[in-house]
Amino acid sequence: MPQRHIPQSKTTHADTPNKTRRAKADESTATFTFTVNGSSHTLSIDPRTTLLDALREHLHLTGTKKGCDHGQCGACTVHVNGRRVNSCLCFAAACDGDTITTIEGIGEVEALHPLQAAFVECDGYQCGYCTAGQLMSAVALLDEPIGPSDNDVREAMSGNLCRCGAYQNIVSAIQSVRATKPSSK
Ligand code: FES
Ligand code: FES
Numbered sequence: 001m002p003q004r005h006i007p008q009s010k011t012t013h014a015d016t017p018n019k020t021r022r023a024k025a026d027e028s029t030a031t032f033t034f035t036v037n038g039s040s041h042t043l044s045i046d047p048r049t050t051l052l053d054a055l056r057e058h059l060h061l062t063g064t065k066k067g068c069d070h071g072q073c074g075a076c077t078v079h080v081n082g083r084r085v086n087s088c089l090c091f092a093a094a095c096d097g098d099t100i101t102t103i104e105g106i107g108e109v110e111a112l113h114p115l116q117a118a119f120v121e122c123d124g125y126q127c128g129y130c131t132a133g134q135l136m137s138a139v140a141l142l143d144e145p146i147g148p149s150d151n152d153v154r155e156a157m158s159g160n161l162c163r164c165g166a167y168q169n170i171v172s173a174i175q176s177v178r179a180t181k182p183s184s185k
Pocket of ligand 2: 166
């Protein structure tokens, strides 16, 4: 049984220190603005809304999946200011002024991100439910200071669970892209 684990390099947005928050909240609504996949959005929503629900329910970006909704599976992984986070653990209003990237923002059908192409090539998924989160973690991982081995990749990806058990092929896909990026740390 996989342990509950969020790797060191994967943090919740609440960890960001000394961040000025401009969200204005009354008893029932928080109004804030953030950039999602290059487009600015202003939302006035319940301040308890998670970033995951804001993306899916208010911006209709349903590529980001809800698995456990408790920070355990990584299906909801997105990037906030370039860092991978579990969006189910972030309040959307706390992302005021931030830059968010979701799976819809990293590639297109006609122009896949190299990792998306590698997942296809290496058969890195089965049902696909975890795949968006796996890809968002993997994209961030390319610029993180992790070691070169398969075990290093497994550790760095250990916050992303796959109930189909496609782990070995996911590692192969990631390593195939890392091998083409000599500048990766
Ligand atoms: S849905 Fe966020 S970690 Fe599982
Ligand atoms: S491919 Fe099915 S959960 Fe990962």
